[in-house]
Amino acid sequence: MKPSFRLDQHPRRWPQPLSAPPAGYFEQLPTRVMAQVDALARPWPLAAWLQQAPAYVRTGLASTVLLGTFAASLWLGAGPTPHPTAAASLDGVPREELVDYLASEARLDLTDLAELPAGSLGITTHYLRPSPPELTDALDAQPTDEATLL
Amino acid sequence: MEDHEILAKFQDPASRNLAFNQLVRKYQQKVYWHVRKMVIDHADADDLTQDVFVKVWKHLGDFRQDAQLFTWIYRIATNECLIFLKSKRRKFFLPLNDVGAELAAKLEADPAVAGDEIELKLQKAILRLPDKQRLVFNLRYYDEMPYEQMAEVTGTSVGALKASYHHAVRKIEEYVTAADVQGYSSGDAN
Numbered sequence: 001m002k003p004s005f006r007l008d009q010h011p012r013r014w015p016q017p018l019s020a021p022p023a024g025y026f027e028q029l030p031t032r033v034m035a036q037v038d039a040l041a042r043p044w045p046l047a048a049w050l051q052q053a054p055a056y057v058r059t060g061l062a063s064t065v066l067l068g069t070f071a072a073s074l075w076l077g078a079g080p081t082p083h084p085t086a087a088a089s090l091d092g093v094p095r096e097e098l099v100d101y102l103a104s105e106a107r108l109d110l111t112d113l114a115e116l117p118a119g120s121l122g123i124t125t126h127y128l129r130p131s132p133p134e135l136t137d138a139l140d141a142q143p144t145d146e147a148t149l150l
Numbered sequence: 151m152e153d154h155e156i157l158a159k160f161q162d163p164a165s166r167n168l169a170f171n172q173l174v175r176k177y178q179q180k181v182y183w184h185v186r187k188m189v190i191d192h193a194d195a196d197d198l199t200q201d202v203f204v205k206v207w208k209h210l211g212d213f214r215q216d217a218q219l220f221t222w223i224y225r226i227a228t229n230e231c232l233i234f235l236k237s238k239r240r241k242f243f244l245p246l247n248d249v250g251a252e253l254a255a256k257l258e259a260d261p262a263v264a265g266d267e268i269e270l271k272l273q274k275a276i277l278r279l280p281d282k283q284r285l286v287f288n289l290r291y292y293d294e295m296p297y298e299q300m301a302e303v304t305g306t307s308v309g310a311l312k313a314s315y316h317h318a319v320r321k322i323e324e325y326v327t328a329a330d331v332q333g334y335s336s337g338d339a340n
Binding site for chain 2: 004006013016022029033052
């Protein structure tokens with residue numbers, strides 16, 4: 001029967017148990033590492049400058065960037081200018097033009113002008129706001145050709 | 151160049167590259183072998199060694215000198231090894247044993263070990279240990295690192311390290327004995 005294996009009795013491989021790296025490896029390694037380190041520093045000179053800058057400069061810059069971002073988000077988040085409502089747009093149109101348009105383009109006749117079949121009187125009032133004398137004048141101005149009546 | 155000289159020259163941008171070059175030359179072999187014993191393969195060890203020194207470059211300016219420079223570098227190397235081995239397992243979605251099998255296969259291909267049956271069994275037994283325990287074993291058995299320094303490198307207490315090393319030795323001896331007996335029995339059968 002074979003005796004048990006004892007680690008303290010086994011000759012330790014010194015200095016290392018595995019095969020050596022390729023010849024010249026350790027002569028070349030520092031050069032390869034320095035090349036990597038140089039590549040880190042080169043493309044971003046600003047980053048290298050930041051890395052070398054004192055802590056208070058970096059803190060100040062970071063605070064400025066943060067505040068600037070906050071201010072920009074507040075300014076941009078103010079929201080777009082609201083579009084004027086249709087009612088407000090119509091308010092800008094002179095009343096005479098509105099009546100002329102309705103009479104000519106919409107082919108309204110006396111009956112329509114006299115009794116406007118609006119579902120909501122409130123809307124009609126808001127759009128035209130006819131006073132009684134104005135309405136009478138409008139009616140009187142219409143042709144009384146019976147062909148259009150009906 | 152002494153460590154304090156390297157650190158002082160590194161703070162000066164004019165001599166930073168020279169200081170770092172000296173640092174790499176001073177510690178490259180220790181870092182390389184520490185990593186190589188964990189990952190076995192030379193190409194992997196080469197990549198990791200370079201990664202370690204690049205990290206040292208990036209953070210040496212912040213080194214507070216509350217520990218020895220070498221301990222600090224070793225800690226970076228240790229973390230890189232453990233992260234590498236962990237990512238290897240996750241990348242291939244393999245259970246633990248398969249990554250161990252992969253490392254064992256690289257070991258069998260290593261000419262320094264392949265020709266020595268007992269040494270190969272020993273190295274395979276070491277590979278079977280959990281990564282952190284394997285690390286402790288390597289640091290103590292091959293690097294003869296004092297437990298107090300090992301505690302700084304691993305962030306583990308001295309007592310826990312001693313227990314871990316003791317158990318590692320026992321596991322290795324049991325494994326090699328069993329492998330030896332198996333081989334002896336097979337020889338008898340033949």
